Amino acid sequence: MSGATLDRGLNTFREQMDAPTASFFSSCVNCGMCAEACLFYTETVDPKYTPINKLEPMRRVWEQEYTLWGRLKAALGLTKPVTDELLEEWETLIYDACTLCGRCSMVCPVGNDISYMIRKARESFVAAGYAPEGMKAASRRAVTIGSPMGVKYPALAAQIKHIEADTGLTIPVDVEGADYMALLSSMEIMNFPEYIEALARIFNQAGVTWTIASEAFEATNSGIQIGSSDIARELVSRVVNAAEKLKVKNVISPECGHAYFAVRWEGPNLIGRPYQFKVVHILELLEELRASGRIKTEGMDDTRLTFHDPCQIVRKGGVLEPPRNLLKQVASNFVDMADAREMNWCCGGGGGVSANERADELRIKVFARKKSQLDELNVDTLVTACANCRLILEEGLEEYHVELPVVGLTEMLAEHLVEDK
Amino acid sequence: MNTSVEFLAWVRGPAFDVALIIFLLGVLIRLFEVLMLGRKPDYSEARGDTLIPGLKTVLTRTLPESGSLKRSPFTVIGGYIWHIGFLICLLLFIPHIEMLNATLGVSWPGLPNHIVDAISAVTIVTLIIMLVDRLIHPVKRFLSDTEDYLVWVATFLPMLTGYLAFHRMIDPYPLVLGLHILSVEFLMIVFPFTKLMHAITFLIARWFNGAIAGRRGVQS
Ligand code: SF4
Numbered sequence: 001m002s003g004a005t006l007d008r009g010l011n012t013f014r015e016q017m018d019a020p021t022a023s024f025f026s027s028c029v030n031c032g033m034c035a036e037a038c039l040f041y042t043e044t045v046d047p048k049y050t051p052i053n054k055l056e057p058m059r060r061v062w063e064q065e066y067t068l069w070g071r072l073k074a075a076l077g078l079t080k081p082v083t084d085e086l087l088e089e090w091e092t093l094i095y096d097a098c099t100l101c102g103r104c105s106m107v108c109p110v111g112n113d114i115s116y117m118i119r120k121a122r123e124s125f126v127a128a129g130y131a132p133e134g135m136k137a138a139s140r141r142a143v144t145i146g147s148p149m150g151v152k153y154p155a156l157a158a159q160i161k162h163i164e165a166d167t168g169l170t171i172p173v174d175v176e177g178a179d180y181m182a183l184l185s186s187m188e189i190m191n192f193p194e195y196i197e198a199l200a201r202i203f204n205q206a207g208v209t210w211t212i213a214s215e216a217f218e219a220t221n222s223g224i225q226i227g228s229s230d231i232a233r234e235l236v237s238r239v240v241n242a243a244e245k246l247k248v249k250n251v252i253s254p255e256c257g258h259a260y261f262a263v264r265w266e267g268p269n270l271i272g273r274p275y276q277f278k279v280v281h282i283l284e285l286l287e288e289l290r291a292s293g294r295i296k297t298e299g300m301d302d303t304r305l306t307f308h309d310p311c312q313i314v315r316k317g318g319v320l321e322p323p324r325n326l327l328k329q330v331a332s333n334f335v336d337m338a339d340a341r342e343m344n345w346c347c348g349g350g351g352g353v354s355a356n357e358r359a360d361e362l363r364i365k366v367f368a369r370k371k372s373q374l375d376e377l378n379v380d381t382l383v384t385a386c387a388n389c390r391l392i393l394e395e396g397l398e399e400y401h402v403e404l405p406v407v408g409l410t411e412m413l414a415e416h417l418v419e420d421k
Numbered sequence: 422m423n424t425s426v427e428f429l430a431w432v433r434g435p436a437f438d439v440a441l442i443i444f445l446l447g448v449l450i451r452l453f454e455v456l457m458l459g460r461k462p463d464y465s466e467a468r469g470d471t472l473i474p475g476l477k478t479v480l481t482r483t484l485p486e487s488g489s490l491k492r493s494p495f496t497v498i499g500g501y502i503w504h505i506g507f508l509i510c511l512l513l514f515i516p517h518i519e520m521l522n523a524t525l526g527v528s529w530p531g532l533p534n535h536i537v538d539a540i541s542a543v544t545i546v547t548l549i550i551m552l553v554d555r556l557i558h559p560v561k562r563f564l565s566d567t568e569d570y571l572v573w574v575a576t577f578l579p580m581l582t583g584y585l586a587f588h589r590m591i592d593p594y595p596l597v598l599g600l601h602i603l604s605v606e607f608l609m610i611v612f613p614f615t616k617l618m619h620a621i622t623f624l625i626a627r628w629f630n631g632a633i634a635g636r637r638g639v640q641s
């Protein structure tokens with residue numbers, strides 16, 4: 001992020017330009033329908049939060065440099081240039097008011113994948129030096145310490161020791177040739193260590209050989225959230241090196257949605273080659289174990305509960321049915337929210353927004369969308385499968401004075417595990 | 422009378438040729454500009470196909486997602502009415518078909534004139550309502566720039582002049598017919614340089630959207 005200048009920002013826009021982006025900008029008819037799909041617009045009713053408007057700087061570069069007419073207009077001085085002031089103004093739109101949830105991309109009548117472009121535009125904003133402090137700090141910590149929250153391995157080792165003492169199970173660390181290498185998010189290590197315990201218990205019962213890598217346990221990728229491919233590449237390389245060194249067959253993404261998207265879909269493109277291992281989301285693996293009868297559960301939770309679909313896992317990640325199949329295994333009173341699955345509304349904290357304190361007020365405001373979705377259902381428990389969503393949901397519910405426990409799906413499953421005699 | 426006949430001949434002859442060449446060349450250049458940008462290779466392991474989900478999205482985006490219909494009913498329904506109305510007037514009006522038959526030798530059945538007439542009236546009124554909506558709807562008003570209004574004018578004029586010509590509301594007839602053809606030529610000329618291009622590039626955009634999602638195992 002050093003040496004960030006407007007020129008570098010403009011150059012990055014050029015590097016990011018591709019056929020999909022050009023087809024999207026060519027097709028937009030300013031119908032405004034994407035506004036109604038975005039929680040930042042629906043909850044504020046401020047037109048500047050219209051998804052396509054967040055791309056105005058990138059659109060200008062496209063028009064002025066990639067279309068004949070635009071080049072002519074630019075030569076005649078009839079176009080508005082992209083300036084530092086413009087990027088500064090747009091910084092809050094592209095970082096504070098977009099979680100990269102991808103909902104807008106599902107509704108645009110001409111088919112524009114708007115969040116695909118916002119992800120690209122962020123690259124240019126970082127290159128030009130316009131990114132929020134909170135996210136910059138998180139990326140710095142991720143590079144220098146190894147985790148965006150500043151969690152080092154000794155902290156994880158301490159949690160592992162606790163869990164081993166509590167459960168009598170061993171949590172394998174740096175085991176070569178294991179079938180699965182589990183990644184975690186710092187949020188899980190610090191706030192929800194139950195997740196690690198749940199993994200240990202489930203894998204023990206199912207007879208899965210697994211390991212944690214002491215050199216690369218962090219799955220989240222702040223580089224992708226802020227939009228810096230250099231940082232993102234560095235972070236994903238750590239995971240790839242560890243997995244290839246330990247010769248594992250699979251890497252398990254933790255529940256965390258952005259971590260999954262980063263390691264599953266962006267990682268290979270960042271390092272410029274396919275992986276020598278497969279990446280599975282923990283819910284995909286659990287579903288596979290469930291379907292093949294390798295995890296046995298007992299008892300049914302009969303409280304009325306619903307599932308919050310994390311955007312990056314469901315809509316953008318393609319893991320649609322596993323969470324529901326798993327939930328139905330242990331819950332008898334499951335109801336879906338209106339707009340569930342691929343049309344679900346974001347919790348408001350994805351895409352790095354939760355790491356950006358400047359956005360806190362706006363994030364709490366737009367949480368009203370989730371709250372009204374929940375109000376319609378009148379449930380007793382909210383289940384999700386992303387540590388970040390979970391924290392954001394808990395915080396949002398507290399702000400709105402709603403008492404509703406938020407539970408992680410993997411832990412819920414582990415609670416119903418048949419204890420081995 | 423003489424001048425209006427000359428005007429019609431000019432509009433039908435050299436002017437039309439120029440408009441047609443600009444339209445065709447312009448569209449080709451625009452498509453080239455989009456497609457030559459290409460895409461970076463994707464090394465992630467695909468969960469799903471790209472071709473079929475892409476094609477599916479090309480079709481399914483024609484229908485609104487149910488939430489959008491509820492939240493933007495006006496844009497959706499108004500959009501349908503005038504797009505369909507415009508296409509019917511363009512493609513199913515018998516004099517248009519006859520003209521095409523005379524020049525290209527292709528033909529298809531049309532609709533009776535009085536039906537096309539009614540549809541054109543509805544389309545014209547809807548276009549006017551859509552313009553008013555663009556001027557007052559906070560989001561549309563905020564997003565719109567000169568080009569959006571220019572594109573509206575370019576779409577509206579052929580409808581209006583066509584209606585006037587059909588009802589012979591301007592004298593002499595060759596003048597109004599000439600104006601109608603001229604307005605179509607204007608539409609053809611601005612088409613490749615404005616967002617009117619969406620009438621072609623939406624196919625590419627929808628395909629990419631569906632393919633990107635399809636690769637990850639989601640139908641968008
Ligand atoms: S919904 Fe699509 S066409 Fe309409 S304004 Fe948004 S991006 Fe443009």
Ligand code: SF4
Nearest residue numbers: 038098099101102104
């Ligand atoms: S990706 Fe989500 S948050 Fe971002 S603009 Fe689209 S709908 Fe809004």
